[in-house]
Amino acid sequence: MQFVKSFRFALVSTLLFTAHLVTADAKQIQLPPETAKLPESDLAGYKLATQKCTICHSVDYIQFQAPGMNQAQWTSEVAKMKHSYGAELSAAEIKSIGAYLAVVYGTAKATDSEVLVVSVVDMSAAEKAEAELDVQVLLDTNGCLGCHALDAKLLGPSFKAIAVKYKSDVQAQAMLARSIQQGGVGKWGQIPMPPIAGLSDKQAEALAAFIMAP
Amino acid sequence: MTDNKDPIVASRRRFIRNAGALALTAPLISRAALDTGEGVTFAGGERPLVQFPEKRKLILVHSRPPHLETPFSVFNEGVITSNDAFYVRYHLANFPTLIDVEDYRLTVRGAVKNRLSLSLDELKAIAESVEVVAVNQCSGNSRGYSKPRVFGAQLSNGAMGNAKWTGVPLRAVLQKAGVVADAAQVYFNGLDKPVLPGTPDFRKALDIEHALSAEPLLAWAMNDEDLPFLNGYPLKLIVPGYFGTYWVKHLSDIVVLDHAFKGHDAYFMNKAYRVPDNDCMCIAPGTAADKTRPISTLPVRSFITSVTAGGHLPVARRVELKGIAFDSGSSIKTVDVSIDGGRTWKAATLGENLGRFSFREWTLATTFTQKGDAILMVRASNNNAEVQPLKADWNPGGYRRHAIESTAVTIF
Numbered sequence: 001m002q003f004v005k006s007f008r009f010a011l012v013s014t015l016l017f018t019a020h021l022v023t024a025d026a027k028q029i030q031l032p033p034e035t036a037k038l039p040e041s042d043l044a045g046y047k048l049a050t051q052k053c054t055i056c057h058s059v060d061y062i063q064f065q066a067p068g069m070n071q072a073q074w075t076s077e078v079a080k081m082k083h084s085y086g087a088e089l090s091a092a093e094i095k096s097i098g099a100y101l102a103v104v105y106g107t108a109k110a111t112d113s114e115v116l117v118v119s120v121v122d123m124s125a126a127e128k129a130e131a132e133l134d135v136q137v138l139l140d141t142n143g144c145l146g147c148h149a150l151d152a153k154l155l156g157p158s159f160k161a162i163a164v165k166y167k168s169d170v171q172a173q174a175m176l177a178r179s180i181q182q183g184g185v186g187k188w189g190q191i192p193m194p195p196i197a198g199l200s201d202k203q204a205e206a207l208a209a210f211i212m213a214p
Numbered sequence: 215m216t217d218n219k220d221p222i223v224a225s226r227r228r229f230i231r232n233a234g235a236l237a238l239t240a241p242l243i244s245r246a247a248l249d250t251g252e253g254v255t256f257a258g259g260e261r262p263l264v265q266f267p268e269k270r271k272l273i274l275v276h277s278r279p280p281h282l283e284t285p286f287s288v289f290n291e292g293v294i295t296s297n298d299a300f301y302v303r304y305h306l307a308n309f310p311t312l313i314d315v316e317d318y319r320l321t322v323r324g325a326v327k328n329r330l331s332l333s334l335d336e337l338k339a340i341a342e343s344v345e346v347v348a349v350n351q352c353s354g355n356s357r358g359y360s361k362p363r364v365f366g367a368q369l370s371n372g373a374m375g376n377a378k379w380t381g382v383p384l385r386a387v388l389q390k391a392g393v394v395a396d397a398a399q400v401y402f403n404g405l406d407k408p409v410l411p412g413t414p415d416f417r418k419a420l421d422i423e424h425a426l427s428a429e430p431l432l433a434w435a436m437n438d439e440d441l442p443f444l445n446g447y448p449l450k451l452i453v454p455g456y457f458g459t460y461w462v463k464h465l466s467d468i469v470v471l472d473h474a475f476k477g478h479d480a481y482f483m484n485k486a487y488r489v490p491d492n493d494c495m496c497i498a499p500g501t502a503a504d505k506t507r508p509i510s511t512l513p514v515r516s517f518i519t520s521v522t523a524g525g526h527l528p529v530a531r532r533v534e535l536k537g538i539a540f541d542s543g544s545s546i547k548t549v550d551v552s553i554d555g556g557r558t559w560k561a562a563t564l565g566e567n568l569g570r571f572s573f574r575e576w577t578l579a580t581t582f583t584q585k586g587d588a589i590l591m592v593r594a595s596n597n598n599a600e601v602q603p604l605k606a607d608w609n610p611g612g613y614r615r616h617a618i619e620s621t622a623v624t625i626f
Contacts, residue, residue: 026314029267029443034277039258056307056409058278063258066363077365084485086412105257146410155308155409190311191409192278 031190036060043110044119045100047198048093054183054194055143056085062101071102071114088143092118133206142196144207157188159211166212177201177208250274252286252370253523254358268442270298275367279304279406280444284372289538290519293565293573294347295375297437302444303352303373305416305482309406309464315448320387320432324400324470327392334434334448341386346431348454348571349376349540350461353487353509357612362499364612371517371619376540376573379452381433385426388470393422399471400425401480402451405464414481418460420453422470429454429543432465454571455511455542457614459487483508489609496607503610511542513616514602516549516576516594525623529585535562538573539594547595549576555589555620556604562592582625590621 036059038050053062069077075098081087082094089097095118102108108115139145147155157165166172179187181204183195199207250261250273263271266282275281282302288295315334322330332340352373357366367373388400401419408415420430431452434441441447446463453460459482475483489495490503497503516539527533535553539546545567550559565575582588595601606617 025316028312058276061276064256066368067255067257086410
């Protein structure tokens with residue numbers, strides 16, 4: 001049953017297992033899981049879109065837009081996500097995501113020269129981070145700090161809370177690295193974390209080690 | 215917990231009741247296989263029917279934040295839209311999934327003499343409760359039919375609904391707080407929040423004269439039940455005659471301003487939900503407006519509900535066509551129906567009047583004399599001398615579509 005108008009069992013179990021008192025007047029819902037996925041592509045915009053767009057909304061928000069939009073129109077829509085809605089996107093990322101979306105959902109072709117020319121991501125920051133495994137650069141370039149802070153709950157749990165929760169679990173660091181790469185929902189509430197699919201295994205491990213460090 | 219209070223049981227009963235009603239009229243209604251696009255096409259695939267809490271299966275617009283459209287067949291079930299069929303639209307994905315009314319407070323602050331922090335019970339005790347039947351229609355309802363197409367939720371005609379709302383007048387609460395003499399606007403905020411710090415919050419403003427008028431309501435009940443969670447439990451701002459964008463869900467904060475609402479979190483007033491600032495609120499397709507203003511009231515609109523596009527109706531038999539009409543509150547004056555693509559029109563009979571903000575049912579008995587294709591059309595006028603236009607106009611947001619609807623059917 002998806003809908004719970006709380007009753008005695010919920011009250012008792014809540015008292016037993018959490019500090020928060022849920023009274024008989026509480027109403028709780030459980031939202032169904034998201035199922036839509038972006039179409040896979042070798043274009044650089046695919047990984048970027050998977051990682052950046054789904055921070056704020058599900059893939060079906062994009063999928064059920066109008067057909068027949070061109071690359072300029074899709075790029076302008078992605079730019080709106082930065083300028084109107086505060087998405088953390090560089091100018092190059094906007095062009096790259098716009099090109100990818102125009103190919104999979106609009107009129108552009110993966111072989112168009114206009115698509116190819118913007119589908120090259122400036123690797124300098126990423127390569128540098130890969131070489132040095134610079135956690136600060138990884139946190140900044142992957143938008144982690146939009147949802148997490150060291151010591152305070154934002155949209156997601158604080159890094160400290162994660163470390164505390166898993167401190168006696170020897171598998172935790174590896175599990176955390178996988179969660180960062182693949183995303184997840186349910187461990188810390190119903191707001192899902194998008195997959196940070198652009199991370200290499202080493203980068204994900206570096207971030208996991210940073211989070212778990214005492 | 216009794217069965218009556220269990221929404222699952224209640225919705226099951228409603229379903230059985232509705233299924234019975236459909237069966238009775240089935241010989242006259244032959245619909246094409248369920249098409250969740252209802253004539254609208256999408257960039258990638260077809261929209262599925264999905265099950266969300268307290269809702270029957272509705273059409274998925276997007277899942278996070280939740281956005282669900284009512285299948286159009288629902289509007290033939292009656293002029294009141296069932297709570298479990300009512301459309302859902304959030305803008306921001308960071309909203310609570312547990313709300314305890316013991317903890318819930320409505321704050322009234324800003325340019326007032328007494329700041330208030332009210333529990334739901336305290337709010338209910340402020341004034342005698344009132345009821346209004348009113349249409350909530352999304353600004354972008356029918357956006358999917360914009361030509362040329364525009365970005366935004368590609369809605370068919372199901373982002374609307376009509377319900378009986380129970381609450382206290384907004385002005386009773388504002389009067390209790392004591393609005394200062396130079397108050398200009400009031401803004402409303404709910405418990406939903408943005409995911410990223412850079413995203414504007416969803417806040418909406420009304421001019422002080424409107425806020426202090428008899429119409430806006432702070433409602434806790436919808437069709438005599440608690441508001442469904444996804445429609446704004448435990449309290450929703452009801453703005454009869456105005457588009458749904460003003461009907462703030464999970465209402466938690468009312469702020470009186472001595473100036474016009476502005477700033478980063480005024481985005482959904484000052485940047486979005488705006489229409490061209492001219493008489494038709496329209497511009498040439500593909501162009502940009504020089505000047506815009508906030509979208510406001512519902513234009514007069516009507517639909518046929520008893521048959522949908524691609525449907526079949528019998529020849530040489532009495533057929534009762536049925537539908538709905540509504541406007542922003544001047545009341546529907548006439549509804550005319552054409553069964554010959556707009557060459558001739560007949561006046562339909564208006565049904566029971568549930569109030570000037572409600573859907574108004576109309577019916578017209580007719581007999582088709584020829585087999586083959588037919589175009590049915592419906593056109594409403596209101597007491598403000600507004601009549602639905604034949605041709606749809608265009609604006610960049612794909613807002614407030616209200617042209618005469620045409621329904622292509624086959625007479626057999």
